[in-house]
Amino acid sequence: MNILNKKLNQLDDVQRRAYESNKNTIISAGPGSGKTTLITLKIAKLLSEIPLPRGLACITFKLPRVLLMKK
Numbered sequence: 841m842n843i844l845n846k847k848l849n850q851l852d853d854v855q856r857r858a859y860e861s862n863k864n865t866i867i868s869a870g871p872g873s874g875k876t877t878l879i880t881l882k883i884a885k886l887l888s889e890i891p892l893p894r895g896l897a898c899i900t901f902k903l904p905r906v907l908l909m910k911k
Contacts, residue, residue: 847881850874859885 855878858865
């Protein structure tokens, strides 16, 4: 089993739905919940599916910046 398949098999149901969704996705969860893995897998999937030169935007924020933006 390759690394990609191993990582995909480790996703829980909510993560799997986010991974398989073809819509814009917002991922918000606590530390150690697998956000980085999910985002990495989703980006790899999208890049393999979209025609070039079309692009992809991925924006992440850490908690201090989120709190600053809420003000």
